[in-house]
Amino acid sequence: MLDLNRLKALHAVSVYGSVGAAAEALMVTPSAISQQIAKLERETGSVLVERNGRGVRLTDAAGLLADHAQRILALVEIAEADFEALRGTVVGKLTVAAFPTGARGILPRALSTLKERHPDLDLLVYEREPERQVREVSRGEIDLAVVPDWLNRPMALPDGLSRATLLHDIADVAVPTGHPLAGAGRVSLTELAGDDWISSTPGMICHDFLVFLLRSAELEPRVVCVADEYPTQLAFVAAGHGCALIPRLGRGPLPPGVAVLEIDPPPTRQIYAVWRTDAARRPAIRAAVEALRHACAVGCRDDD
Numbered sequence: 001m002l003d004l005n006r007l008k009a010l011h012a013v014s015v016y017g018s019v020g021a022a023a024e025a026l027m028v029t030p031s032a033i034s035q036q037i038a039k040l041e042r043e044t045g046s047v048l049v050e051r052n053g054r055g056v057r058l059t060d061a062a063g064l065l066a067d068h069a070q071r072i073l074a075l076v077e078i079a080e081a082d083f084e085a086l087r088g089t090v091v092g093k094l095t096v097a098a099f100p101t102g103a104r105g106i107l108p109r110a111l112s113t114l115k116e117r118h119p120d121l122d123l124l125v126y127e128r129e130p131e132r133q134v135r136e137v138s139r140g141e142i143d144l145a146v147v148p149d150w151l152n153r154p155m156a157l158p159d160g161l162s163r164a165t166l167l168h169d170i171a172d173v174a175v176p177t178g179h180p181l182a183g184a185g186r187v188s189l190t191e192l193a194g195d196d197w198i199s200s201t202p203g204m205i206c207h208d209f210l211v212f213l214l215r216s217a218e219l220e221p222r223v224v225c226v227a228d229e230y231p232t233q234l235a236f237v238a239a240g241h242g243c244a245l246i247p248r249l250g251r252g253p254l255p256p257g258v259a260v261l262e263i264d265p266p267p268t269r270q271i272y273a274v275w276r277t278d279a280a281r282r283p284a285i286r287a288a289v290e291a292l293r294h295a296c297a298v299g300c301r302d303d304d
Contacts, residue, residue, distance in 0.1 A: 098146035101250035196242035
């Protein structure tokens with residue numbers, strides 16, 4: 001009989017390419033991974049890993065076994081989901097991740113709802129960048145992710161994942177209160193021609209979206225301050241150093257010296273919950289998506 005935990009260890013090494021990375025993904029020590037694989041080698045009577053420089057290489061036998069392990073682990077997940085669905089109770093361990101502003105703006109209220117309604121649910125929460133979340137959900141490292149989908153960079157989901165819309169998050173422009181348009185309430189981007197901008201690091205989704213948006217209005221962005229956190233961007237705006245594009249989910253309380261203007265037409269990003277399709281029958285997944293939607297609905301009412 002093949003031990004499931006040992007198959008899981010071998011599969012993780014196959015997916016992540018090293019014992020150390022597999023250990024990090026499974027939240028165990030590298031020695032624990034090595035011990036599991038050594039026991040699996042004794043059980044199968046086969047050499048599964050070979051030294052390759054400072055790392056390891058899986059043998060052909062290990063590759064074959066890892067392929068079977070992937071299918072076995074998927075079947076186990078389906079069986080667990082079916083069993084939870086049969087019981088109809090929201091129990092077990094649920095790992096949830098969200099991108100930084102989603103973690104701050106959505107997860108606290110959603111987790112409070114889940115703990116109140118389902119006290120037997122064991123919750124573990126991570127803050128993750130969007131691309132990493134999708135990979136981790138696909139690999140089974142986390143159960144549910146909250147991810148943004150920007151117009152200029154549509155979110156592509158690998159096969160085997162499902163999603164549900166949580167929120168249409170509108171972005172506004174923050175300007176210093178001394179700006180000539182500070183009292184306008186609503187502006188078009190062309191009215192901001194010639195303004196300096198505060199933005200996140202080039203290559204990040206938010207920076208790329210700002211560039212895409214301004215160039216769509218035939219404006220060339222002139223970024224004078226780079227800061228990845230929205231509160232830091234707002235501090236630069238308050239000091240009069242430029243404008244910033246701030247999604248409402250990430251805005252928080254405005255510091256003195258900042259005015260927020262709506263953009264016509266309003267730029268919007270979609271916020272999704274993402275999970276493995278095979279796990280969709282788990283009551284915990286359904287309960288978590290419901291709690292996330294409730295948190296978004298309540299948050300929108302509070303913003304109004």
